[in-house]
Amino acid sequence: MHVFYTPDINSNNYTLNEEESKHCSKVLRLGVGDVVHLIDGRGGLYKAQINEASKKHVQLLVIEHQKEYGKRNHHLHIAIAPTKNIDRLEWFLEKATEIGIDEFTPIICDRSERKIIKEERLEKVITSAVKQSLTAYHPQLNKAISFADFITKNKETEKFIAHCMDGAKPYINQIVNIHQSYLILIGPEGDFTPAELNVALQNGYKPVTLGNTRLRTETAALAACFELNFINR
């Protein structure tokens, strides 16, 4: 099944851009009459037939349109401190997109070793995973923001902070309600600072544990993603 990401589709006719046209006709060797799938990133899944095919210009006619394909029954937002090795953040984005997520925010914490990230590169990783996994809803990647600016501005109904400090920390499934909008904070390699944890608690975040083993930042984030998708099955 060949899938193209077409966020700007707005009628039954769609022309692939030059890069995608080349991929379609040269790499995939598809031609007039062949059928491809399109996803618009907002729940639309389209079946389309190739009407015209040249190296730089592939024109499609939509023959089937399904709305709200794979609509999710909850909203999941993970705010994660970017890992020192950016590959680790990238694979988290890829895997979370496959499993199911709605929103990512990179948060820069006191102990973050990486303070700068290139959103365009991360956006490409997400889009590629959307196409691979046929996820009709494209997760939203927010701009990186400091912990202090982020922590007071969230609209989600259930907010959690996963940290490694001492204190009572239930599992998410012990305190969560299903079908809500969730936000989970995942700290940097050296964890949040006690001051950051305090600010989070003051802003209504509940401390949680993700298990008994020491998880890397990106593993912790993916474990939280798995757990909330599982709970909302």
Next chain:
Amino acid sequence: MHVFYTPDINSNNYTLNEEESKHCSKVLRLGVGDVVHLIDGRGGLYKAQINEASKKHVQLLVIEHQKEYGKRNHHLHIAIAPTKNIDRLEWFLEKATEIGIDEFTPIICDRSERKIIKEERLEKVITSAVKQSLTAYHPQLNKAISFADFITKNKETEKFIAHCMDGAKPYINQIVNIHQSYLILIGPEGDFTPAELNVALQNGYKPVTLGNTRLRTETAALAACFELNFINR
């Protein structure tokens, strides 16, 4: 916390090998009196003090020994077709070790694009994750084996096959019993063949789904690992 993997520890005195001694004294800059942790891969967690430290020879005295540290309440064995890109298999091994797993077997299937793997390299990835996550039980990596040879020889009490073909496929949590020994088969990029699926069914494997989205091989394997750990919490 500095952790060394010492599978051959058998008394209260332990001498790190040359490579680990160098790492301890030169990289970590630890010296006489400093305390480190040791894990033996069989549930033992040790606190040890440095008694003697030179570049090639670090001698330790065990001052505390905890048995059955983080003992698992089930046995989880995942048999996975090695991915074409070996990085993807490696990260699965790393992440599954962090989350919790007991046994890995690479299985070579009809549609496997990769038929050969280097076990030594994979073993290193697992050991590194064991140290990182402070998992006192070192997962066992079995030698790669063909699907046909593997499928008739398993001792686990609950066996599952995750495939993408049509047919009734419950979620694992809908049919599983807790605290058992589990075996899950995860196929290659192009899935198992219908013939392989049939052989698995004849040998008592139950077909399962891991979710509604199309998961990559390594994501599917990790999803199964997460799910069984979650169910057995």
